[in-house]
Amino acid sequence: MAAPPLAPLRLRALTKRYGAVEALRGVSFEVASGEIFGLLGPNGAGKTTTVECILGLRRPDSGEIFLGEIDALAHPEAAKQRLGAQIQSASLQDLITPRQALKLFASFYCQAAPVERLIEQFALGEKADAPFASLSGGQKQRLFLALAFVNQPSVLLLDEPTVGLDPRARRELHHTILGLRAAGRAVLLSTHYLDEAEQLCDRIGIIDSGRIIAVGTPAELVARSTALPRVSVRTTRALPAAVLAELRNVAVLNQAETTCLLATPDPQPTLAALVKTLPLHGIDILDLRVQQPSLEDVFLELTGRMYSSHGDKPEASP
């Protein structure tokens, strides 16, 4: 029987230390072809250091990085031929045009995509010959994504690609990223947006304090959670204690004036009881929702801390 094909991106036991700070403590994962792997964690968790190690911007203290059969630490330039990346705080000159940038970057690779096709694929035709400074935020991000795609890479690294984008541009970019998966690329998406990770990623690795603390599909991760579904109800008056006492298998998580948050293993009977009981007490329901356990709950359980997209400590740098 033939051996299974090597995953396009494989990390083994990466460590990186900046002085006294351990930024990475044995990070390992793989990304398969046609898979979007999300690296999720608050700022300072080690996402950017991981991405920068893969890109050759930083050298890990120990560990292995393979792109297919290529040892990226031993042959960084060969690895870069296979790697496309869109990274944070990278930009272009104000006066360069998208067409010029794509032509320049394409010229450095053995297998470059035709520039005109990239312009069309990433909807840059209208601004192809306009100065970079005149592009909107969404157009700039699409150009960076086109630049990441310029060498037709087998592995794409996207580091916080939607930061700073308006909702429409963000949706467009999500659509493009899903298209990359359909084209069979291995995509590593580093993000601190939980909803984005949940929506786009086939698998997610949760990173915290330099360690991957959980890996799985979003559904698997949530299923591992012991958190209960929550029922949120907003009413015209505060819920009397007597009403809450009548509800079975319910714990009151929070009650603030006319809004009440309840935890229950079985939301259906709770919803029915609320709908039936409250009118009898002369209370109208303004809003009633059920929230299933989320990645946020998973993170809370794994780390003992609330997930904060701003992080609780900055990522160290040399």
Added chain:
Amino acid sequence: MIPRALLGHFLLTLQLNFRSKQALVYGYFVPFFFLIAFGSVFHSERPLLLHQMGQLLTLTALGGACFGLPTGIVAERERGVWRRYQLLPVGTLSLLLSTLLARVVIVTSAAFLQVALARAIYGTPWPLHPGETALAFLVVTGAFLGLGLLIASLADDVPAVQALGQCLFLPMIMIGGVGVPLGLLPAWAQQIAGFMPGRYAVELLQLSISEPRGLGHSSFAFLALAVIGLAAAVVGVKLFRWDGARRLGRAGMAWVATALLAWIAVGAAAAATGNLRSRLLAGTGYEAITPEQIASIRYDDLPGDDELYTRLAPPFKTPERPGRLGEIATRFKTWPPGQVDDPEQRARNLLSIAAIADVNQDLLEGEIARVVFDQLQENFSSDELKKILAHIALAPNDGKVITQAREFGLKREILEKAVRERSMYYAKKLLGRLVGKIAE
């Protein structure tokens, strides 16, 4: 493929430069402004600006290399352009090289424009040795680009580039012989200038532009620029940061100290090899010579009196000169070039006879030189002669020299360059005796 890509990067860098109004102002308008300013300041000289073109071209190279280059690189680094370049399958050094080459083209085009405009506006002659001027300019630009690269590596942001650039620019302008001509500076400033690359840049360019002898005998200036430029370039590459967030540590500062050591080494070598001689402003007469300038002249590079070159016989024991020497001494009394009104030219003409006899390898070359010395001492007071000889030693290319003297039995015509060099040596030999630094 990579060379083609780097050519693409080089061409794109040029295109972006020519699209930027700011780059055009700093790259071309500022050199034009300096041209007009120099034209106004030195308006009385003829040919106008001929003796200032070395300074002007040095200013252009200095501005383009020490401000233009690092400003461009650091601005791009601040934006994250170099962070993006770092993802390409090519080393940073290659991209730096294409950036530097683009800057050479930009600076050279500005210099060419400056020379052409000087010609068009002021009638300044074309450089005497255009090929040597091009070579000198490339060496000067290369050395300054090394410094520019170092600034780019050290500066965290564009304002820091301006601050570091001024730290180099202003001293070289004020006391480095680039803005204020070296000859106008006091002796102490001229000594300090010997530690700065600007002095050697101006020297090389000016020699190739206006001096008949061209770049011959200027190997020290080449070496000085090469050492300073290479040291800066090596340290600049070593410390280059593609990401502005990365800071230089103590090791980085040690590297910077190494680059600065090159300046000190050059200055020390210049002092040790007599290359820190005071310079005189072109066209300045011997009357302006100061006692400090006379005292700054060194004699340890002179050939001995019995050696092959510039032989000199001991003083005559009696007033009578035997045979042919007597005829030469007598002829000096009526020889027209020995009677011209200009005292310094008269002395140069007399020293030319000693120089021609020396190069002709005349049997009496040492004795003829001694007759010339006697004639000079008879012609001038001691103080005046000291100033004249010092001026000839410091400005050997001023005035005119005689290259043929058949009337003294010296058959062969000698190259002007050789006559000037030997005249300078003889001037120093006599001056050394007059000031008591050389014993008979």
